[in-house]
Amino acid sequence: xxxxxxxxxxxxxxxxxxxxxxxxxxxxxxxxxxxxxxxxxxxxxxxxxxxxxxxxxxxxxxxxxxxxxxxxxxxxxxxxxxxxxxxxxxxxxxxxxxxxxxxxxxxxxxxxxxxxxxxxxxxxxxxxxxxxxxxxxxxxxxxxxxxxxxxxxxxxxxxxxxxxxxxxxxxxxxxxxxxxx
Numbered sequence: 001x002x003x004x005x006x007x008x009x010x011x012x013x014x015x016x017x018x019x020x021x022x023x024x025x026x027x028x029x030x031x032x033x034x035x036x037x038x039x040x041x042x043x044x045x046x047x048x049x050x051x052x053x054x055x056x057x058x059x060x061x062x063x064x065x066x067x068x069x070x071x072x073x074x075x076x077x078x079x080x081x082x083x084x085x086x087x088x089x090x091x092x093x094x095x096x097x098x099x100x101x102x103x104x105x106x107x108x109x110x111x112x113x114x115x116x117x118x119x120x121x122x123x124x125x126x127x128x129x130x131x132x133x134x135x136x137x138x139x140x141x142x143x144x145x146x147x148x149x150x151x152x153x154x155x156x157x158x159x160x161x162x163x164x165x166x167x168x169x170x171x172x173x174x175x176x177x178x179x180x181x
Contacts, residue, residue: 093144099181103169106138108161117155141181
């Protein structure tokens, strides 16, 4: 099954709706809404109709006609799995205009029996441009709570991962040179 760009966007938007329903924090809700709004702007509506039909044929979404004439598009379980994978690819940490002089540290101790999850989690921290300060201690200068919470939720590792904000890291000059915050 090959999924195109428009179909990826549709899956992301449907997943955003699902994530919004599960979101507990206003900050995370606004992050989800901002991301979804950007995705909607770039969709061509002719392509949208074709793409939804293709996703329906793949069994990724299902449609339902309402009594008032509107139609709902809902992710199937298969669609939720695929959409979550694509949402990881678009995850990024925005640079702040002005650094608030706080370091964000992700500390984790994911057990050996979950080695594959640990390696993938580490890969995503690298992709998000975290710096490995020590083994399983990663640092970033910018706000990233929503992004890290998403990774924790996606990989189901909340028992093993902690996010810390610190005002001081001793001898952080090399970090400042690396990130140039």
